[in-house]
Amino acid sequence: xxxxxxxxxxxxxxxxxxxxxxxxxxxxxxxxxxxxxxxxxxxxxxxxxxxxxxxxxxxxxxxxxxxxxxxxxxxxxxxxxxxxxxxxxxxxxxxxxxxxxxxxxxxxxxxxxxxxxxxxxxxxxxxxxxxxxxxxxxxxxxxxxxxxxxxxxxxxxxxxxxxxxxxxxxxxxxxxxxxxxxxxxxxxxxxxxxxxxxxxxxxxxxxxxxxxxxxxxxxxxxxxxxxxxxxxxxxxxxxxxxxxxxxxxxxxxxxxxxxxxxxxxxxxxxxxxxxxxxxxxxxxxxxxxxxxxxxxxxxxxxxxxxxxxxxxxxxxxxxxxxxxxxxxxxxxxxxxxxxxxxxxxxxxxxxxxxxxxxxxxxxxxxxxxxxxxxxxxxxxxxxxxxxxxxxxxxxxxxxxxxxxxxxxxxxxxxxxxxxxxxxxxxxxxxxxxxxxxxxxxxxxxxxxxxxxxxxxxxxxxxxxxxxxxxxxxxxxxxxxxxxxxxxxxxxxxxxxxxxxxxxxxxxxxxxxxxxxxxxxxxxxxxxxxxxxxxxxxxxxxxxxxxxxxxxxxxxxxxxxxxxxxxxxxxx
Amino acid sequence: xxxxxxxxxxxxxxxxxxxxxxxxxxxxxxxxxxxxxxxxxxxxxxxxxxxxxxxxxxxxxxxxxxxxxxxxxxxxxxxxxxxxxxxxxxxxxxxxxxxxxxxxxxxxxxxxxxxxxxxxxxxxxxxxxxxxxxxxxxxxxxxxxxxxxxxxxxxxxxxxxxxxxxxxxxxxxxxxxxxxxxxxxxxxxxxxxxxxxxxxxxxxxxxxxxxxxxxxxxxxxxxxxxxxxxxxxxxxxxxxxxxxxxxxxxxxxx
Ligand SMILES: Nc1ncnc2c1ncn2[C@@H]1O[C@H](COP(=O)(O)OP(=O)(O)O)[C@@H](O)[C@H]1O
Ligand SMILES: [Mg+2]
Numbered sequence: 001x002x003x004x005x006x007x008x009x010x011x012x013x014x015x016x017x018x019x020x021x022x023x024x025x026x027x028x029x030x031x032x033x034x035x036x037x038x039x040x041x042x043x044x045x046x047x048x049x050x051x052x053x054x055x056x057x058x059x060x061x062x063x064x065x066x067x068x069x070x071x072x073x074x075x076x077x078x079x080x081x082x083x084x085x086x087x088x089x090x091x092x093x094x095x096x097x098x099x100x101x102x103x104x105x106x107x108x109x110x111x112x113x114x115x116x117x118x119x120x121x122x123x124x125x126x127x128x129x130x131x132x133x134x135x136x137x138x139x140x141x142x143x144x145x146x147x148x149x150x151x152x153x154x155x156x157x158x159x160x161x162x163x164x165x166x167x168x169x170x171x172x173x174x175x176x177x178x179x180x181x182x183x184x185x186x187x188x189x190x191x192x193x194x195x196x197x198x199x200x201x202x203x204x205x206x207x208x209x210x211x212x213x214x215x216x217x218x219x220x221x222x223x224x225x226x227x228x229x230x231x232x233x234x235x236x237x238x239x240x241x242x243x244x245x246x247x248x249x250x251x252x253x254x255x256x257x258x259x260x261x262x263x264x265x266x267x268x269x270x271x272x273x274x275x276x277x278x279x280x281x282x283x284x285x286x287x288x289x290x291x292x293x294x295x296x297x298x299x300x301x302x303x304x305x306x307x308x309x310x311x312x313x314x315x316x317x318x319x320x321x322x323x324x325x326x327x328x329x330x331x332x333x334x335x336x337x338x339x340x341x342x343x344x345x346x347x348x349x350x351x352x353x354x355x356x357x358x359x360x361x362x363x364x365x366x367x368x369x370x371x372x373x374x375x376x377x378x379x380x381x382x383x384x385x386x387x388x389x390x391x392x393x394x395x396x397x398x399x400x401x402x403x404x405x406x407x408x409x410x411x412x413x414x415x416x417x418x419x420x421x422x423x424x425x426x427x428x429x430x431x432x433x434x435x436x437x438x439x440x441x442x443x444x445x446x447x448x449x450x451x452x453x454x455x456x457x458x459x460x461x462x463x464x465x466x467x468x469x470x471x472x473x474x475x476x477x478x479x480x481x482x483x484x485x486x487x488x489x490x491x492x493x494x495x496x497x498x499x500x501x502x503x504x505x506x507x508x509x510x511x512x513x514x515x516x517x518x519x520x521x522x523x524x525x526x527x528x529x530x531x532x533x534x535x536x537x538x539x540x541x542x543x544x545x546x547x548x549x550x551x552x553x554x555x556x557x558x559x560x561x562x563x564x565x566x567x568x569x570x571x
Numbered sequence: 572x573x574x575x576x577x578x579x580x581x582x583x584x585x586x587x588x589x590x591x592x593x594x595x596x597x598x599x600x601x602x603x604x605x606x607x608x609x610x611x612x613x614x615x616x617x618x619x620x621x622x623x624x625x626x627x628x629x630x631x632x633x634x635x636x637x638x639x640x641x642x643x644x645x646x647x648x649x650x651x652x653x654x655x656x657x658x659x660x661x662x663x664x665x666x667x668x669x670x671x672x673x674x675x676x677x678x679x680x681x682x683x684x685x686x687x688x689x690x691x692x693x694x695x696x697x698x699x700x701x702x703x704x705x706x707x708x709x710x711x712x713x714x715x716x717x718x719x720x721x722x723x724x725x726x727x728x729x730x731x732x733x734x735x736x737x738x739x740x741x742x743x744x745x746x747x748x749x750x751x752x753x754x755x756x757x758x759x760x761x762x763x764x765x766x767x768x769x770x771x772x773x774x775x776x777x778x779x780x781x782x783x784x785x786x787x788x789x790x791x792x793x794x795x796x797x798x799x800x801x802x803x804x805x806x807x808x809x810x811x812x813x814x815x816x817x818x819x820x821x822x823x824x825x
Contacts (some may be wrong), residue, residue, distance in 0.1 A: 304669075304690075305690035308670050321678055405661055413625060415651070
């Protein structure tokens with residue numbers, strides 16, 4: 001956190017009697033967070049604009065969600081009330097649990113490590129940070145959206161039901177925020193520790209894989225319009241922490257008021273357990289904040305300095321500027337917890353999304369009117385899903401200079417030409433990503449039983465990845481922002497979350513558009529494309545990436561110092 | 572290019588942050604072969620000035636020349652002649668000491684064999700060889716300063732710009748760094764460094780400039796600036812501010 005924190009009233013105020021220490025409450029943390037946010041805005045017009053943009057986006061989603069969740073009440077359809085609240089609320093919790101890990105990160109305006117020296121009990125600290133975490137645009141937006149459930153309950157069961165639903169919605173928001181904090185904090189701890197780092201990778205994979213059963217459940221729900229069975233599922237979900245807080249209001253409306261205290265108990269226990277879990281990992285984050293990399297490396301034959309710099313996989317690289325840049329980047333993709341978390345995300349999402357899209361489609365029975373089985377296994381759909389994977393992989397470089405932070409000064413001082421810089425970064429990232437993409441293509445080919453499509457798949461992946469690299473070269477030079485220097489790889493600055501969201505969206509759309517020819521060709525060219533896709537995709541991707549580095553490198557040369565300022569965290 | 576070309580020339584450098592003036596027009600000539608101390612209290616603008624001088628921060632006005640090469644118009648030539656150790660900037664600290672040196676050397680276009688040889692020597696002399704494969708992020712503050720200095724020296728620059736090189740360094744390492752810099756100047760190099768520690772400056776420098784509130788208050792050779800008095804007296808006089816407490820803080824002695 002870059003701002004000089006003038007902690008108002010956190011330690012004993014010096015004006016009062018020195019022996020009387022005023023207790024610290026959650027209110028102080030909330031005030032501190034608002035103060036830090038305000039100071040961040042000072043004199044930074046674009047930050048205010050970003051924040052306003054975020055608020056507008058949040059409001060839009062809030063209103064949309066509100067009407068979706070209020071629909072059963074507004075339409076007077078009690079049959080769907082339980083389903084909407086159980087599934088809608090459950091999805092919300094799941095989103096808060098998983099999305100910060102995979103996409104958005106968490107707002108760490110108040111970095112826990114900053115409180116390490118203050119005489120605060122763990123309980124005070126956790127409740128305080130928790131209260132501060134509730135004061136955020138996404139939390140408020142989600143609260144507004146779930147207000148729709150209150151309306152539904154009120155319309156179906158009168159004021160009493162509405163009141164219970166309101167309590168449930170607030171409790172549900174507490175579950176959401178506590179879950180996201182506990183989850184990211186725990187993973188941050190694990191990714192820092194060398195011992196369980198690989199376990200964390202596996203767990204992250206499992207977490208992302210949870211999307212799988214969910215998707216199959218949704219598919220199953222859509223295929224047989226058997227609402228009674230779904231109601232049964234919703235009822236079960238309603239008893240889990242995912243659905244308990246959201247379904248209380250409907251329970252009252254449907255005459256099951258006895259369920260309310262039990263569900264309140266489930267919710268309270270969940271919140272308590274999550275906060276306890278969070279406090280455990282908080283402690284390790286506060287103590288171990290100094291060292292954020294793997295502590296030491298294994299011994300072994302120590303060669304010359306140059307030999308040490310180059311990883312084994314880069315043995316072939318020339319020992320020059322390009323080679324050095326690439327070797328350093330390769331080391332960083334593995335040694336920097338923040339970058340490694342990104343690599344894991346690509347691997348997991350890259351494998352699961354295309355599998356789900358393509359296999360999920362074929363699982364649908366053909367008697368459901370639409371003959372989805374052919375859609376599910378067409379080269380076009382495969383291309384679309386793999387274009388997504390390629391774009392997703394390249395998006396990781398959208399803030400590639402932000403990963404370096406002020407260390408980028410070394411390259412500025414050495415006067416590295418922009419084109420060389422960008423090409424080396426692309427090459428180093430590709431050392432990790434291209435093999436991953438190959439695995440994705442092969443696994444998908446085997447699972448679908450279509451080895452003949454391997455060319456189409458690899459072609460789509462390479463073309464979209466290369467086009468994405470080109471787009472993100474520009475984004476990374478023009479839209480760079482600093483990342484907080486904390487030990488939490490999921491931490492984001494206030495406002496940076498919004499900035500990241502905008503940039504990600506922009507660059508994803510642009511990259512997807514750039515890769516569109518692959519999809520169009522797959523649709524138009526038929527069987528010939530099975531052979532042409534790979535060479536064409538390779539040439540397209542490679543050409544796009546090189547052209548991007550060439551053009552963006554020019555821009556980089558002109559605004560190197562500005563870029564350095566942009567990625568240097570303010571302190 | 573005349574013989575008396577200054578190693579570093581600054582003309583009218585100015586920078587403001589959010590309306591607050593950090594550096595308000597600095598002119599400075601650093602003669603080749605000099606050991607130049609830039610003195611100033613905290614927040615005087617030393618880091619800002621040096622960052623603009625080496626091409627890390629774009630000035631609002633003014634320019635900088637390294638041995639006659641414009642840092643902002645002809646950065647490639649100027650940067651080849653420069654070795655820089657910035658302050659408050661991270662190193663690529665997820666590398667170990669040897670890797671970091673190799674990176675800097677190759678980035679400067681040096682021959683790998685020369686890099687290997689010099690890196691080994693520097694690590695040895697700076698007593699960083701024992702750290703072995705420890706990553707720089709896990710170094711102590713003093714060790715980080717030393718490896719930073721090694722990175723700046725590796726390619727044999729003509730001008731060395733160091734921001735607070737003696738901060739957080741223990742006396743033994745400080746003596747070592749002084750010795751290295753001394754040899755470097757005797758060998759024909761030029762050093763510019765910033766500091767707020769008088770003893771170091773008095774001991775090392777041939778020239779001094781005192782910077783306060785973003786402007787140069789005193790400049791010249793050490794004897795010119797110091798005159799008959801101690802450098803500390805001159806510094807306190809120029810900078811102003813209180814140096815003793817009065818009635819307040821009575822509660823400190825309870
Ligand atoms: N990035 C920045 N944004 C805003 N103000 C800054 C920034 N960098 C420096 N300053 C301000 O400029 C002044 C000079 O800072 P600096 O050059 O770091 O001083 P010194 O190195 O002499 O201690 C200080 O008042 C500081 O607060
Ligand atoms: Mg400074």
